[in-house]
Amino acid sequence: MPLTTDRKxxxxxxxxxxxxxxxxxxxxxxxFMAMVVFAFGERAPEGGYQAAFxxxxxxxxxxxxxxxxxxxxxxxxxxxxxxxxxYPVAYYLSIKSNPKYRLVLVSLVVVPFWTSLLVRxxxxxxxxGSRGIPNLLGMIGIEDVRxxxxxxxxxxxxxxxxxxxxxxxxxxxxxxxxxxxxxxSADLGAKPVSTFFRITLPLSLPGVxxxxxxxxxxxxxxxxxxxxxxxxxVFFIGNALVDLFLQSRNWPSGSAxxxxxxxxxxxxxxxxxxxxxxxxxxxxxxxV
Amino acid sequence: xxxAPANDIEFRSVTKRYGSVTAVSDINLAVPxxxxxxLLGPSGCGKTTCLRMxxxxxxxxxxxxxxxxxxxxxxxxxxxxxxxVFQHYALFPHFDVEQNVAYGLKQARPKLAASEISARARQxxxxxxxxxxxxxxxxEMSGGQQQRVALARAIVNKPSVLLxxxxxxxxxxxxxxxxxxxxxxxxxxxxxxxxxxxHDQEEALSMSDRVCVMNAGRIVQMAKPQxxxxxxxxxxxxxxxxxxxxxxxxxxxxxxxxxxxxxTALAAKSGLKPGVATVAxxxxxxxxxxxxxxxxxxxxxxVTHRIFLGSTAExxxxxxxxxxxxxxxxxxxxxxxxxxxxxxxxxxxxxxGKMHVFPA
Numbered sequence: 160m161p162l163t164t165d166r167k168x169x170x171x172x173x174x175x176x177x178x179x180x181x182x183x184x185x186x187x188x189x190x191f192m193a194m195v196v197f198a199f200g201e202r203a204p205e206g207g208y209q210a211a212f213x214x215x216x217x218x219x220x221x222x223x224x225x226x227x228x229x230x231x232x233x234x235x236x237x238x239x240x241x242x243x244x245x246y247p248v249a250y251y252l253s254i255k256s257n258p259k260y261r262l263v264l265v266s267l268v269v270v271p272f273w274t275s276l277l278v279r280x281x282x283x284x285x286x287x288g289s290r291g292i293p294n295l296l297g298m299i300g301i302e303d304v305r306x307x308x309x310x311x312x313x314x315x316x317x318x319x320x321x322x323x324x325x326x327x328x329x330x331x332x333x334x335x336x337x338x339x340x341x342x343x344s345a346d347l348g349a350k351p352v353s354t355f356f357r358i359t360l361p362l363s364l365p366g367v368x369x370x371x372x373x374x375x376x377x378x379x380x381x382x383x384x385x386x387x388x389x390x391x392x393v394f395f396i397g398n399a400l401v402d403l404f405l406q407s408r409n410w411p412s413g414s415a416x417x418x419x420x421x422x423x424x425x426x427x428x429x430x431x432x433x434x435x436x437x438x439x440x441x442x443x444x445x446x447v
Numbered sequence: 448x449x450x451a452p453a454n455d456i457e458f459r460s461v462t463k464r465y466g467s468v469t470a471v472s473d474i475n476l477a478v479p480x481x482x483x484x485x486l487l488g489p490s491g492c493g494k495t496t497c498l499r500m501x502x503x504x505x506x507x508x509x510x511x512x513x514x515x516x517x518x519x520x521x522x523x524x525x526x527x528x529x530x531x532v533f534q535h536y537a538l539f540p541h542f543d544v545e546q547n548v549a550y551g552l553k554q555a556r557p558k559l560a561a562s563e564i565s566a567r568a569r570q571x572x573x574x575x576x577x578x579x580x581x582x583x584x585x586x587e588m589s590g591g592q593q594q595r596v597a598l599a600r601a602i603v604n605k606p607s608v609l610l611x612x613x614x615x616x617x618x619x620x621x622x623x624x625x626x627x628x629x630x631x632x633x634x635x636x637x638x639x640x641x642x643x644x645x646h647d648q649e650e651a652l653s654m655s656d657r658v659c660v661m662n663a664g665r666i667v668q669m670a671k672p673q674x675x676x677x678x679x680x681x682x683x684x685x686x687x688x689x690x691x692x693x694x695x696x697x698x699x700x701x702x703x704x705x706x707x708x709x710x711t712a713l714a715a716k717s718g719l720k721p722g723v724a725t726v727a728x729x730x731x732x733x734x735x736x737x738x739x740x741x742x743x744x745x746x747x748x749x750v751t752h753r754i755f756l757g758s759t760a761e762x763x764x765x766x767x768x769x770x771x772x773x774x775x776x777x778x779x780x781x782x783x784x785x786x787x788x789x790x791x792x793x794x795x796x797x798x799x800g801k802m803h804v805f806p807a
Binding site for chain 2: 339340343346348353357358
């Protein structure tokens, strides 16, 4: 029997979605379900998981409050700092820069991605470490400056490492911005600053929110930067998870933390995205 | 005390270059107060650049633009007493209708009271017959309604000049005709100067009281719509505004006899420069009759195509020895005998005074 067009279309869609869908199911949905099960279980005496149904792991969450606190503070602050640095760059690239060199400038933003974050973070370790900037400061008489293994160092590493992820979505949303809207605003008497805050910024909010969400999500699981630049003193949830799963082999406790984290993130981000889309309004008008 | 300037807008030898491209070349233009001027020309003729120089989005490379007698070189758009209706409207998608209209009022310094802003925005919306639509989002409005919002937004600040950049281009024909009438009404109500940019000659002729035909960065003719149509300054205007038959001809030594390339001699007005010339003749200036006998005076030819337009019909006629002619015939003039059919032999006659002779 020949296939109808509708049936064919369905099959094509299924074929296109299947690889990614299967991948996500096996490596994301199944593990997450396993984690939810683990989170209500107990630690086996020899480590790992032992079947049970208890809320003990969740009740025990406050013992990891420091890691939660650090993550919940440093991730948004880091994302915010990223935003402060990234917005002017994205604005310059998309609106002020000469279109002739725009592609070159944009690719310069991406070039650091070609080197491993690990290597680049090691470089910062050296720069901030005792033989780096503190050494130079010592030469001009400013002694005992400690930069490495501080929250500041972690923040610096975060802004440095995540900047391109923030610049790109903002750049894209500003690039899409209809320049005639800016002219219309000026025509109606708005000075440049007013135009920026009333037109440019609100209409680039989807890009801003995408960037913030991207950076925060990745930061919540960040392990490398706090490990290298925080020296174990600035402890993230990511570090706590590594500790729980690999060191003390307390899978249920780690799972409870991870599940809680995911729930919090999903809640916070969906509220934030909703607000951003509301403020920036519908973009359908562009199709006219 | 100096007298108020008679012109709202004045261009003094204005040239605009983009790199090596000259978009506008040495233009002089005066738009009197209260006029409705149409800048008409094909795309790339510099009409939009002129409009943008009035709006302040472009600065002239040379020369001066004056608004209300004041030199505007270097003055940014937000300090100019003009407002613009943008092509595709450029409405703010994140504001509702009233917020869009109120935007200009909110920029006023010293600040206006919220109640006054709201009242004036609503009044402007009433003027464009959009009362009751204040809280609609922009994407919920149709093209024609968006057009009105853009108009209301531009007039709410009471500019001395309203600039319109191809405002009707995106509307369908019926709506366009309705808006043409509405724009004219609006202009007489507001009593301010309108400057319209369009590539549509019908729009320019029907709405404005002064048409400024532009080509290749220059003004070719600035005149009343009738004069632009009846007395085109050159072949370009004759061609661009309305339809035209172009006939190759030679002006004889007496300066008044025209010899067409098929040998026909016509008596034109005197004082023409002898030599090769091109004659422009409107399709509706030609009378069409069925060829009765061999002796009929005029140009004989065969009908090749007919386009029936309702009240009129357009004929393409292959004239013996002269090539294709376009003739517009009123229904009435050929009614007794019905429409002329393709293939029929016809004779074209016209008043030689209706010819426009341009030296080559």
